[in-house]
Amino acid sequence: MPRPPITPQDERDREAVIRVQDLVVGFGERLIMKKLNLDVYRGEILGFVGPSGQGKSVLTRAILGLVPKREGTIEVFGENLDEISPQSRQEIERRWGVLFQQGALFSALTVRQNVQVPMREYLNLSERLLDELAMLKIEMVGLKPDAADKLPSELSGGMIKRAALARALSLDPEILFLDEPTSGLDPIGAGEFDDLIATLQRTLGLTVFMVTHDLDSLYTVCDRIAALGDGRIIAQGPIEAMLASDDPWVRSYFHGKRARAAMAGAA
Amino acid sequence: MAALTNSVGDAGRVLLDLSGIDRLDTLGAWVLDRTRHELGERGLAADFVGARAEHNILLNEVAYRGFQGAPVKDTWNVVDIFVDIGKTMVEAWKDLVRGVSFLGELVMAMLRLLVRPSRFRLPALINQLELICFRGVPIIVLISFLVGAIVAQQGIVQLQRFGAQAFVVNLSGILSLRELGVLLTSIMIAGRSGSAFTAEIGSMKMREEIDALRVMGLDPIEVLIVPRVLALMIGLPILAFLAAMAALLGSGVVAWIYGDIPPDVFLARLKSTIDLRTFLVGIIKAPFMAIVIGVIASNEGMAVQGSAESLGRHVTASVVKSIFMVIVLDGFFAIFFAAIKF
Numbered sequence: 001m002p003r004p005p006i007t008p009q010d011e012r013d014r015e016a017v018i019r020v021q022d023l024v025v026g027f028g029e030r031l032i033m034k035k036l037n038l039d040v041y042r043g044e045i046l047g048f049v050g051p052s053g054q055g056k057s058v059l060t061r062a063i064l065g066l067v068p069k070r071e072g073t074i075e076v077f078g079e080n081l082d083e084i085s086p087q088s089r090q091e092i093e094r095r096w097g098v099l100f101q102q103g104a105l106f107s108a109l110t111v112r113q114n115v116q117v118p119m120r121e122y123l124n125l126s127e128r129l130l131d132e133l134a135m136l137k138i139e140m141v142g143l144k145p146d147a148a149d150k151l152p153s154e155l156s157g158g159m160i161k162r163a164a165l166a167r168a169l170s171l172d173p174e175i176l177f178l179d180e181p182t183s184g185l186d187p188i189g190a191g192e193f194d195d196l197i198a199t200l201q202r203t204l205g206l207t208v209f210m211v212t213h214d215l216d217s218l219y220t221v222c223d224r225i226a227a228l229g230d231g232r233i234i235a236q237g238p239i240e241a242m243l244a245s246d247d248p249w250v251r252s253y254f255h256g257k258r259a260r261a262a263m264a265g266a267a
Numbered sequence: 268m269a270a271l272t273n274s275v276g277d278a279g280r281v282l283l284d285l286s287g288i289d290r291l292d293t294l295g296a297w298v299l300d301r302t303r304h305e306l307g308e309r310g311l312a313a314d315f316v317g318a319r320a321e322h323n324i325l326l327n328e329v330a331y332r333g334f335q336g337a338p339v340k341d342t343w344n345v346v347d348i349f350v351d352i353g354k355t356m357v358e359a360w361k362d363l364v365r366g367v368s369f370l371g372e373l374v375m376a377m378l379r380l381l382v383r384p385s386r387f388r389l390p391a392l393i394n395q396l397e398l399i400c401f402r403g404v405p406i407i408v409l410i411s412f413l414v415g416a417i418v419a420q421q422g423i424v425q426l427q428r429f430g431a432q433a434f435v436v437n438l439s440g441i442l443s444l445r446e447l448g449v450l451l452t453s454i455m456i457a458g459r460s461g462s463a464f465t466a467e468i469g470s471m472k473m474r475e476e477i478d479a480l481r482v483m484g485l486d487p488i489e490v491l492i493v494p495r496v497l498a499l500m501i502g503l504p505i506l507a508f509l510a511a512m513a514a515l516l517g518s519g520v521v522a523w524i525y526g527d528i529p530p531d532v533f534l535a536r537l538k539s540t541i542d543l544r545t546f547l548v549g550i551i552k553a554p555f556m557a558i559v560i561g562v563i564a565s566n567e568g569m570a571v572q573g574s575a576e577s578l579g580r581h582v583t584a585s586v587v588k589s590i591f592m593v594i595v596l597d598g599f600f601a602i603f604f605a606a607i608k609f
Contacts, residue, residue: 064481064482093484098482100479101475117483121483177482
């Protein structure tokens with residue numbers, strides 16, 4: 001299903017749920033982010049691309065507050081993360097869900113218990129409702145019910161990603177952060193995962209921030225793409241804008257052999 | 268090849284006939300092309316002839332290029348030693364600062380839990396108590412029993428020379444209650460539970476589980492570390508008490524068998540030499556030892572970086588530092604109690 005292209009006019013009208021301004025992040029003397037600006041609008045799936053080792057994950061981690069920033073502001077839901085109280089920060093934290101690259105499931109807990117961790121923390125529910133809700137999420141992400149009582153060490157790579165997604169979705173977040181959700185999955189599994197994210201985004205009205213290398217995902221599910229280069233956003237916009245960009249890295253990324261195959265697949 | 272290179276005189280042009288080669292791997296191709304390159308450097312134009320098409324592709328692929336090895340540093344230097352010592356001292360200082368600030372965070376987390384006790388994780392505490400305290404009993408009791416027995420045996424041998432072997436009761440009674448019980452327990456717990464904390468927390472750090480907790484709005488210190496440190500603070504005094512009793516039992520048994528001091532005499536002498544204070548001196552130290560072990564173990568766990576090697580290094584550091592600090596702290600307590608004449 002082709003989506004209507006997003007014009008600059010639309011962008012002004014839309015609410016930015018994440019607004020990163022002049023972000024500077026560095027480790028030692030090496031600067032990873034040099035005055036980076038990026039807006040993520042409500043209800044969109046933003047694909048975030050960039051060369052390996054340039055700090056795609058670092059931006060995600062900086063927004064999540066896992067990596068200290070040196071300068072700049074990060075606003076989530078219109079609130080500056082530096083200026084809010086721990087309570088309001090916690091309020092924001094329960095409104096986002098994160099899928100880490102390796103899943104980061106709690107290894108001592110079963111899949112069901114993993115999905116229940118945020119629920120137990122924030123909701124006061126009966127055991128029965130907790131179990132039912134957890135099973136619902138587990139089925140939603142396409143896992144079989146018997147996976148619920150397995151430990152993360154007993155799951156395959158694809159199942160770990162799905163289980164971690166179920167945990168990320170456990171509180172029905174408004175923003176979903178995905179760090180390379182399809183890496184390490186076979187093409188069929190990756191395609192299913194893309195469809196799943198698109199479906200969830202439509203049904204739950206999620207805003208998705210997706211770090212990815214997967215050109216198929218970029219073509220099939222992303223509304224907008226932002227490309228990172230040298231600590232800044234070097235191009236952003238829908239896929240057409242990427243194809244039209246004259247930045248050498250963006251050109252070679254979206255006009256390479258693999259990109260053409262993905263484009264043909266999406267068409 | 269070297270012989271070949273040398274045997275070529277000043278022919279001006281060299282042809283390397285490769286037509287007899289059936290299989291060529293990267294090593295062979297590299298040596299061939301390097302030879303061609305070396306001949307070229309001597310002003311001899313060398314060329315391959317008769318190579319198969321696929322061998323030509325390989326030869327092009329591994330075409331000779333100079334590799335620069337990593338610069339070799341001077342192996343030994345007096346200045347390096349001082350630099351090393353300096354760095355170690357700075358690191359040790361930073362370690363101390365980190366430890367103290369971590370202790371501060373821990374106390375803050377505990378105070379927050381005091382205000383909102385509903386957030387406290389009782390199941391985690393019970394679980395840790397079982398692991399630290401209950402499952403640690405056999406080995407700690409056994410070791411304390413043995414050390415108590417050895418001290419008594421040595422005491423008897425030495426005191427016999429002065430005909431004062433009855434004083435072995437004073438020796439082992441005071442030693443067991445004041446020092447042995449708590450010190451042996453602390454060292455065993457540092458090795459047994461401290462290493463486990465560091466490994467658990469470190470592997471959670473490696474697998475981004477700690478980050479996952481944070482982004483869910485959960486405080487890793489509150490969730491993971493407070494229950495562990497509290498379990499240590501409760502478990503260590505209990506274990507120290509059991510260890511002291513086991514050490515007394517060990518020395519009692521040895522005194523009976525080896526020193527001909529029957530149990531009733533042993534108990535009577537014990538009663539006259541020790542009082543509640545002797546016992547308190549030992550047991551008061553236990554919770555402090557627990558905090559030291561807990562803080563060092565958790566701090567090392569949180570410092571683990573991505574690799575398995577880093578995990579191993581921090582587990583080792585955790586045990587070594589805990590044992591060292593436990594003994595240092597024991598020394599401070601000895602001075603303190605002497606100063607207040609307790």
